[in-house]
Amino acid sequence: MELTEVVVYVRDMERATRFFRDVLGLELRFESADWTTFDTGACALALHATDRRKSGIAEPDPTFLVADAAAERNRLAGLGVEVTQLREPSAGVRVFDFRDPDGNRLSIESRD
Numbered sequence: 001m002e003l004t005e006v007v008v009y010v011r012d013m014e015r016a017t018r019f020f021r022d023v024l025g026l027e028l029r030f031e032s033a034d035w036t037t038f039d040t041g042a043c044a045l046a047l048h049a050t051d052r053r054k055s056g057i058a059e060p061d062p063t064f065l066v067a068d069a070a071a072e073r074n075r076l077a078g079l080g081v082e083v084t085q086l087r088e089p090s091a092g093v094r095v096f097d098f099r100d101p102d103g104n105r106l107s108i109e110s111r112d
Contacts, residue, residue: 005037005044006062010102013049019100020045023079024064040064061097061105069094069110076108 010016017036020026026038026045036047045062066072070086073096077083084097092112099105 004042005046006060007046007048008060008062008100008102008104009050010047010100010104011049011051012101013047015101016047020047023076023081061107063095063107063109066108066110069096069108072108072110 008016013033013036017028017031020038021028026040029037029039029044034049038045038047073083073086076098081098086094086096088094093109094111095107095109097105097107
């Protein structure tokens, strides 16, 4: 079994698309008013427009793997994104969290 897609529910598709494309730097695959997808490697990230979303309830937590989590944390913080402290949940793994404009929690991770 292979995970092929993670769906994130958003209220404002244009704002969410700009964030994931322009701030995070993801490659846009498909864009529409209700459904937008990005290439993220083995798994696609899909944005699904909805006005019924309840923030913080059974939300997904997409995690993006980067070469250097500390550098990416500094880059996002420099762009005004509120980021958590960098933590090391296990040896050689560094991760931090942040939220997109709709309040969805996202994580960035790097591994030695």
